[in-house]
Amino acid sequence: MTSLVTDTRVVFSRELRPVxxxxxxxxxxxxxxxxxxxxxxxxxxxAPDGGSSLQWFVPxxxxxxxxxxxxxxxxxxxxxxQTGSHERMLVTPLRRPALLIGRxxxxxxxxxxxxxxxxxxxxxxxxxxxxxxxxxxxxxxxxFCVGLGALSYTLALASKNxxxxxxxxxxTLLFPLLLLAGVLLPIENGPGWLQTLSRxxxxxxxVDAERALFNGEVLARTTLDxxxxxxxxxxxxxxxxxxxxxxxx
Amino acid sequence: MIETxxxxxxxxxxxxxxxxxxxxxxxxxxxxxxPNGAGKSTTLRMLTTLIPPTSGSAEVAGFxxxxxxREVRLRIGYIGQGNGAGHSQRGRDxxxxxxxxxxxxxxxxxxxxxxxxxxxxxAEVANRTVSTLSGGQRRRLDIAMGLIHAPELLFxxxxxxxxxPQNRANLQxxxxxxxxxxxTTIVLTTHYLDEADSMAERVIVxxxxxxxxxxxxxxxxxxxxxxxxxxxxxxxxxAAAAARASGGEQRGDRxxxxxxxGPRLAAxxxxxxxxxxxxxxxxxDDVFLTLTGRSLREDASTPESELVEA
Numbered sequence: 001m002t003s004l005v006t007d008t009r010v011v012f013s014r015e016l017r018p019v020x021x022x023x024x025x026x027x028x029x030x031x032x033x034x035x036x037x038x039x040x041x042x043x044x045x046x047a048p049d050g051g052s053s054l055q056w057f058v059p060x061x062x063x064x065x066x067x068x069x070x071x072x073x074x075x076x077x078x079x080x081x082q083t084g085s086h087e088r089m090l091v092t093p094l095r096r097p098a099l100l101i102g103r104x105x106x107x108x109x110x111x112x113x114x115x116x117x118x119x120x121x122x123x124x125x126x127x128x129x130x131x132x133x134x135x136x137x138x139x140x141x142x143x144f145c146v147g148l149g150a151l152s153y154t155l156a157l158a159s160k161n162x163x164x165x166x167x168x169x170x171x172t173l174l175f176p177l178l179l180l181a182g183v184l185l186p187i188e189n190g191p192g193w194l195q196t197l198s199r200x201x202x203x204x205x206x207v208d209a210e211r212a213l214f215n216g217e218v219l220a221r222t223t224l225d226x227x228x229x230x231x232x233x234x235x236x237x238x239x240x241x242x243x244x245x246x247x248x249x
Numbered sequence: 250m251i252e253t254x255x256x257x258x259x260x261x262x263x264x265x266x267x268x269x270x271x272x273x274x275x276x277x278x279x280x281x282x283x284p285n286g287a288g289k290s291t292t293l294r295m296l297t298t299l300i301p302p303t304s305g306s307a308e309v310a311g312f313x314x315x316x317x318x319r320e321v322r323l324r325i326g327y328i329g330q331g332n333g334a335g336h337s338q339r340g341r342d343x344x345x346x347x348x349x350x351x352x353x354x355x356x357x358x359x360x361x362x363x364x365x366x367x368x369x370x371x372a373e374v375a376n377r378t379v380s381t382l383s384g385g386q387r388r389r390l391d392i393a394m395g396l397i398h399a400p401e402l403l404f405x406x407x408x409x410x411x412x413x414p415q416n417r418a419n420l421q422x423x424x425x426x427x428x429x430x431x432x433t434t435i436v437l438t439t440h441y442l443d444e445a446d447s448m449a450e451r452v453i454v455x456x457x458x459x460x461x462x463x464x465x466x467x468x469x470x471x472x473x474x475x476x477x478x479x480x481x482x483x484x485x486x487x488a489a490a491a492a493r494a495s496g497g498e499q500r501g502d503r504x505x506x507x508x509x510x511g512p513r514l515a516a517x518x519x520x521x522x523x524x525x526x527x528x529x530x531x532x533x534d535d536v537f538l539t540l541t542g543r544s545l546r547e548d549a550s551t552p553e554s555e556l557v558e559a
Contacts, residue, residue, distance in 0.1 A: 006352075010346055010349040010350055014335075014338070014343075014346040017339075017342050017346075018335075018337040018338060021339070076337070079336070080336075082331075083331050083335070084331015084333060085331070085332060085333055085335040085336075085343075087299065087329050087331060088327065088329060088331075088333035088347075088391075089350070091322060091325070091327040092322060092347070093319050093322045093323045093350065249294070249299050249300045
């Protein structure tokens with residue numbers, strides 16, 4: 001007899017398979033972050049202590065890559081809703097929550113691959129890797145990308161027969177989230193209202209935590225804040241997503 | 250195998266399905282026939298637990314479709330209008346995860362996938378990405394997906410829509426073989442008249458969300474339309490005489506008689522000495538036309554006729 005765990009594993013490995021069969025798809029969703037890395041990072045001034053600006057910029061780009069990839073992932077479900085394979089899976093005995101959780105958990109794999117790729121590209125240019133902190137950073141990011149993925153799937157389910165709705169909402173939210181999290185430029189010097197908006201953006205805390213962790217500051221308040229924000233996004237995404245999946249037909 | 254009571258589905262103000270009472274016994278092959286929007290697919294979607302009924306109830310494979318969805322899902326196979334296999338996946342991978350979805354172990358799922366790939370002639374394409382397969386190949390893969398757990402009851406929603414005649418024939422052959430070999434109960438919807446006619450021994454005609462006829466194709470035709478024998482004569486005078494003798498209806502130099510058994514009557518009427526005798530057997534479209542006043546065919550009706558030499 002199957003359980004929610006085995007059902008989730010079935011869905012997870014099914015989702016992962018095309019990624020493993022064609023690893024290039026991992027790079028596809030990170031083209032924009034790579035452009036920012038190549039064409040924007042060189043414009044940043046080095047830190048006052050003479051350290052490379054990459055130490056500050058790269059963790060943000062890793063979160064950005066996770067944001068882009070995970071927020072787009074719902075389009076895969078949207079496509080399967082159009083072709084009929086989602087309907088086919090709804091008629092199998094797979095538990096509805098597993099159909100969502102398995103898909104959302106899969107987001108962790110491309111996220112790790114993308115982070116590794118970004119780090120590998122940046123190390124030759126003077127980016128200094130603190131492994132232990134970076135690994136903890138990935139744990140925080142895992143919670144965040146599962147939540148984002150689940151929300152993206154929720155949006156896909158809500159956009160049934162309305163593909164434009166998915167892309168409109170996704171594209172509209174993408175850049176405010178990104179800019180307000182201070183990924184490209186620090187928020188601290190901005191006007192008050194912008195700082196307020198930034199503080200209610202959960203991604204801000206995740207970005208701050210990643211910056212601290214990738215620079216080896218593990219025992220910091222920012223780590224905890226980032227972890228809490230990521231877990232909250234994760235739980236919210238899964239709760240909303242499971243609800244939407246239960247109603248899917 | 251299926252038992253519905255006043256099964257009803259409303260979408261806002263539309264009564265898509267309006268009180269369907271249907272009983273299907275184990276081993277039957279039933280075709281649901283009706284025009285687009287008649288309620289066939291909605292009925293199927295309720296029977297396969299995809300959507301809950303607005304009212305009424307349905308028991309499928311012994312379980313209620315609302316209260317025991319999981320039990321129903323474990324026992325049925327469903328081949329929908331779209332492609333069951335994900336387009337970015339490989340056929341074999343999809344078959345294996347489909348098996349896993351039904352609780353099969355990896356090894357068992359792999360063995361079953363191999364078996365179906367073999368029997369549905371998918372060996373050459375099973376390792377290719379689904380999006381690169383032809384329509385017919387994809388449809389066969391869908392069938393394989395629906396059969397992975399050897400269900401006792403199989404639903405097919407418009408299985409042959411969009412296939413060319415050769416692939417349609419091939420698909421029908423697979424379905425009939427499945428039934429012959431495993432005694433699977435099969436319920437399919439179609440708007441192809443010849444498909445319902447040649448495959449099913451029971452045809453359910455649905456229109457406006459209601460069952461308007463339910464019988465064997467042969468009985469439906471005999472009961473609602475009947476055969477027509479058309480006699481041709483040299484002139485109206487001969488035809489008029491023959492019409493009086495046979496009780497038929499005269500039209501110019503022809504006489505038309507409606508009967509249950511066309512060929513037998515034709516043989517008897519040969520004694521009247523007509524120049525030609527034509528027996529027109531009714532089609533399911535004629536049945537539909539008689540029942541609803543509308544034709545199911547999109548193109549002009551061309552009756553299937555059988556010319557008998559006088």
